Amino acid sequence: MARASRAGLASLRSARPRRRIDDVRREELLSQIQDLVLAEGSARLTVDDLAARLQCSKSTLYAISSSKEYLVTTAIRHFFRDATAHIEERVADRGPGGADRCVPGRGRHRDAPPVSGLL
Secondary structure, X not given: OHHHHHHHHHHHHHHOXXXXXXXXXXXXXXXXXXXXXXXXXXXXOOHHHHHHHHOOOHHHHHHHOOOHHHHHHHHHHHHHHHHHHHHHHHHHHOXXXXXXXXXXXXXHHOOOOOHHHHO
């Protein structure tokens, strides 16, 4: 009987809704996690380390993602989302055909060497 009641408690805990944090705080934390992961990698970081270094609770981090792996993945997606937005803004600032002017062999850089030649 005790085993059944423990299983019932475990299912109640997992059915509990995850804590919500506001979007501004979430973005701040993701930016900070992103910076840490880019600077140090993620292999040695633990959720305890992240919570201590970001001055937040582990429950706050778990409100963003359910595990360290998902937290790092979320931070990497955050990085690429921001990078993509930045690139799209730069291309849009170049006006019509702006993307063509950024590609070797097209537009104003027609005589530029291909990127593969630089590697």
